[in-house]
Amino acid sequence: MKILVTGGAGFIGSNIVDRYLADGHEVAIIDDLSTGRRSNLNPDASFHELSITDAEAVLAVFEQEMPEVVSHHAAQMDVRRSVAEPQFDAETNIIGTLSVLEAGRRVEARKFIFSSSGGAVYGDGVPLPTPEDACPEPLSHYGASKFAGEVYFRLYGRLYDVRYTILRYANVYGPRQNPHGEAGVNAIFANLMLRGERPTIFGTGDKTRDYVYVGDVVEANVLALERGDGETLNIGTGVQTTDQEVYDAVAAAVGFGEPPIYGEERAGDIRRSCVDPSRAKEVLGWEPTVDFHDGVRITVEYQRESEVG
Numbered sequence: 001m002k003i004l005v006t007g008g009a010g011f012i013g014s015n016i017v018d019r020y021l022a023d024g025h026e027v028a029i030i031d032d033l034s035t036g037r038r039s040n041l042n043p044d045a046s047f048h049e050l051s052i053t054d055a056e057a058v059l060a061v062f063e064q065e066m067p068e069v070v071s072h073h074a075a076q077m078d079v080r081r082s083v084a085e086p087q088f089d090a091e092t093n094i095i096g097t098l099s100v101l102e103a104g105r106r107v108e109a110r111k112f113i114f115s116s117s118g119g120a121v122y123g124d125g126v127p128l129p130t131p132e133d134a135c136p137e138p139l140s141h142y143g144a145s146k147f148a149g150e151v152y153f154r155l156y157g158r159l160y161d162v163r164y165t166i167l168r169y170a171n172v173y174g175p176r177q178n179p180h181g182e183a184g185v186n187a188i189f190a191n192l193m194l195r196g197e198r199p200t201i202f203g204t205g206d207k208t209r210d211y212v213y214v215g216d217v218v219e220a221n222v223l224a225l226e227r228g229d230g231e232t233l234n235i236g237t238g239v240q241t242t243d244q245e246v247y248d249a250v251a252a253a254v255g256f257g258e259p260p261i262y263g264e265e266r267a268g269d270i271r272r273s274c275v276d277p278s279r280a281k282e283v284l285g286w287e288p289t290v291d292f293h294d295g296v297r298i299t300v301e302y303q304r305e306s307e308v309g
């Protein structure tokens with residue numbers, strides 16, 4: 001089938017593009033290369049360099065490509081930038097999402113897959129692992145804008161009978177994650193350790209996150225092509241991993257013997273985060289398969305070999 005992937009030059013989007021192409025689908029990409037990389041672009045996909053905030057240009061691409069499925073992964077995903085520049089965040093994540101939804105509706109795309117964030121929409125004070133029906137109380141503009149995106153998908157489902165699956169990813173890690181970004185502690189630690197530099201852990205190392213390997217996230221995106229209509233599904237492991245455990249796992253994979261620098265706790269960081277993936281198992285038949293230590297080893301090897309490493 002013909003699939004249009006927004007954000008297909010990014011970390012997660014490009015891994016999804018590669019898999020869709022390998023499975024025999026036709027793929028078109030929209031990306032403005034703001035955080036994505038040209039080197040991530042699969043040459044077998046058609047590429048349109050533009051911003052999803054340009055509604056007219058987005059519609060023109062949709063009319064040219066006529067996608068059956070729209071995988072919406074383009075986003076401003078820097079939490080700190082979202083707090084510092086809330087309008088910029090909302091322009092990309094809310095107005096941009098609306099451009100994509102409108103264009104998809106106009107060309108009568110069969111289905112949308114939307115990448116939301118389990119780490120950012122729930123906030124603190126929810127049960128752990130967090131089920132999908134926990135009340136979202138985002139703690140950042142990024143969490144609010146991703147949740148707003150979800151609300152529009154559900155609205156389009158009600159108003160126009162648009163089919164969609166919302167995937168709320170936990171903390172995704174793996175090859176192609178940007179080690180110079182604000183998120184992605186595996187990639188950041190690996191990059192520094194490979195250069196012989198000591199990474200900083202903010203706080204004492206006991207904050208937790210739910211790390212899901214990008215290959216498992218890709219699998220959820222494959223399953224969602226045919227299943228999960230109208231559903232909002234957590235894509236994570238249900239396991240909490242501390243910052244210290246991440247440090248130790250990356251250090252072991254790199255062969256780095258030095259301890260971390262412990263810095264000041266960062267204001268606004270959620271203390272504990274972990275999503276319950278049982279509904280994704282019921283609805284999609286999806287389960288995480290890659291063990292954290294194996295995923296870290298693959299990520300470190302990628303980083304060692306890549307130019308960014």
Ligand SMILES: NC(=O)c1ccc[n+]([C@@H]2O[C@H](COP(=O)([O-])OP(=O)(O)OC[C@H]3O[C@@H](n4cnc5c(N)ncnc54)[C@H](O)[C@@H]3O)[C@@H](O)[C@H]2O)c1
Nearest residue numbers: 007009010011012032033034035036051052074075169172
């Ligand atoms: N990485 C995670 O742990 C995580 C967790 C939850 C949700 N997500 C979501 O998954 C999606 C992909 O994230 P990622 O980690 O691959 O980040 P990424 O920054 O690597 O990918 C985002 C892509 O979108 C593109 N983009 C940004 N603004 C754009 C615009 N205005 N127009 C067109 N393209 C634009 C970027 O160039 C980039 O290629 C995002 O929607 C993000 O919110 C990621």
